[in-house]
């Protein structure tokens with residue numbers, strides 16, 4: 001669990017419930033010892049800055065490029081993307097997902113937004129998704145699997161049918177925060193992805 005900023009505690013609890021031995025990562029030695037990494041929700045520009053000052057940006061990018069499973073929620077999704085729109089010019093990317101994300105995309109209409117989403121591969125009904133100043137995926141490359149979109153309902157406006165959950169090989173990302181709702185299915189999916197690589 002990347003523990004520089006953001007809702008680290010909620011993710012740690014969700015990972016423990018999902019059966020993982022989760023621990024915080026703040027130093028390169030700690031990063032070297034994990035079999036998977038979760039990037040929390042929070043503020044991507046702050047996390048980007050802290051990744052640089054804790055000398056974790058390059059090691060994290062390298063480990064993910066070497067196949068380390070990674071899961072990012074919200075700000076974590078932004079960091080994993082290859083490109084961000086409406087970001088800060090000095091914000092850095094981990095280049096782990098062949099997607100262009102738009103930061104604070106929902107914020108142009110409402111700051112927060114909740115809804116039930118069909119999530120490909122998850123049984124037992126839709127996922128209740130909480131979006132908080134969330135990004136969406138504006139463009140996804142051919143190798144990116146689309147797992148969930150905002151429902152295309154009349155009230156969804158600009159957000160209708162936007163991509164909000166994706167997977168590319170061992171990298172998973174959601175624009176929303178499953179760590180806040182007590183539904184551990186997304187964390188279980190990720191823990192399963194980590195086990196597949198071990």
Ligand code: GLN
Nearest residue numbers: 041042043044074075133
């Ligand atoms: N808007 C935040 C960012 O740019 C993300 C919000 C969140 O993680 N809840 O990083």
